[in-house]
Amino acid sequence: MDEAEDAATVRALWGEHEYDRVFLDADMPGGGAFTLADAARPEVIVLVKDELERRHAHALGFEVVLLKPFAEDEVARALDARATRSGPGG
Numbered sequence: 001m002d003e004a005e006d007a008a009t010v011r012a013l014w015g016e017h018e019y020d021r022v023f024l025d026a027d028m029p030g031g032g033a034f035t036l037a038d039a040a041r042p043e044v045i046v047l048v049k050d051e052l053e054r055r056h057a058h059a060l061g062f063e064v065v066l067l068k069p070f071a072e073d074e075v076a077r078a079l080d081a082r083a084t085r086s087g088p089g090g
Contacts, residue, residue: 007031011062018076019043021082023066034060 002017004010007030024033026046033046035055045064046057057065064082066074 005029007036012034013090021045021079028057028058033057033062043082 002013004013005028007028010024010028020043022037022041022043023045024037026032026034027049028036033044037044038061042085044062045066046062047066047068047070048054049068051067054065054067064078066078
């Protein structure tokens with residue numbers, strides 16, 4: 001597990017590692033999920049602050065979106081949903 005505070009760190013980590021799941025905030029210093037990833041990245045779960053960001057994420061094609069603040073059970077459902085969409089072996 002890695003943590004990134006800004007888009008530059010996310011880009012560097014993606015260049016060095018392969019991840020099963022990535023939680024990306026829609027709004028991060030230097031660019032958030034909407035500028036860092038496209039909906040074709042199956043491992044991305046987008047974290048949003050409001051309904052406007054949620055609608056924007058869905059409009060861009062992101063399927064798994066969590067509204068902040070979120071509960072542990074919501075994270076579990078998001079991970080299950082992502083695993084189901086990406087098929088066996090997640």
